[in-house]
Amino acid sequence: xNLKDIEKIVKGTLSDKRFYHSVCVMNKCAELAKxxxxxxxxxxxxxxxxxxxxxxxxxEKLAYISANNxxxxxxxxxxxxxxxxxxxxxxxxxxxxxxxxxxxxIKYHSTAKEDMTLLEKIVYxxxxxxxxxxxxxxxxxxxxxxxxxxxxxxxxxxxxxxKEQLENRTEIHLNTIKARNFLLRR
Numbered sequence: 001x002n003l004k005d006i007e008k009i010v011k012g013t014l015s016d017k018r019f020y021h022s023v024c025v026m027n028k029c030a031e032l033a034k035x036x037x038x039x040x041x042x043x044x045x046x047x048x049x050x051x052x053x054x055x056x057x058x059x060e061k062l063a064y065i066s067a068n069n070x071x072x073x074x075x076x077x078x079x080x081x082x083x084x085x086x087x088x089x090x091x092x093x094x095x096x097x098x099x100x101x102x103x104x105x106i107k108y109h110s111t112a113k114e115d116m117t118l119l120e121k122i123v124y125x126x127x128x129x130x131x132x133x134x135x136x137x138x139x140x141x142x143x144x145x146x147x148x149x150x151x152x153x154x155x156x157x158x159x160x161x162x163k164e165q166l167e168n169r170t171e172i173h174l175n176t177i178k179a180r181n182f183l184l185r186r
Contacts, residue, residue: 001096006045009095010052022051024130025123032122036150046105046123049096053087061087075171082173085110112154112179121150128157155183 011019029047033040056064061083065072068090076082089107092098098106105123108116112124129141137160144153158180165172 001045003041003045003048006049006096010049013052014055018051018054021130021132022048024132025050025126028126028130029122032126032145032150033119036118036122038118038122042102043119043122045096046092046098046102046119047126049092049098050088050106050109050123050127051084052091052106053084056084056087064090075173079171082110108175111173111175112158113175114178114182116179118150121154125150125153125157129153151183151186155180158183 010022014022026044026047029043030040033043053061053064058080061080062077064070064087065083070086070090072083072086076086085107089103092106093103101117101119104113104117105120108120109123109127113120116124125141125145129138129145137157141153141156144156158176161176162172162180
């Protein structure tokens, strides 16, 4: 499916604010795809579609998971905000014919995972630092991407989110911990 068709569908499922965020992620994905020499069109499609299920209600998410026999972990059910990534990956596979790598880039854009592909890394970090993100950590990530590399930016994001989750005494997804440890070992 071409980018224009994906854009029409995504725009129809999201609020204007969330669609703008998706466009900003798409643009950052394109920028990083060029920098890291991967297919720009693929990165743009995934960036644009990454939040396709974001604005589903919790009830809609749980119903979708059940109706489509999608296996999820307790932490994801307890934190239904994480479900949008898993559901989004299923939607883009079925509706857009995305490849497994493209689907995984959406599936893991919230938690990351161990041994991510370059496309997965690009979508993950672009979600943190698209132009719509004005918080200090996003600015820091944009600087790290210029001054260092994508792995350093991702490690920084892990430290930020894990520190926040520790301070708030909330669950930390094991994928994030494993992804952080994997990058530290490299």
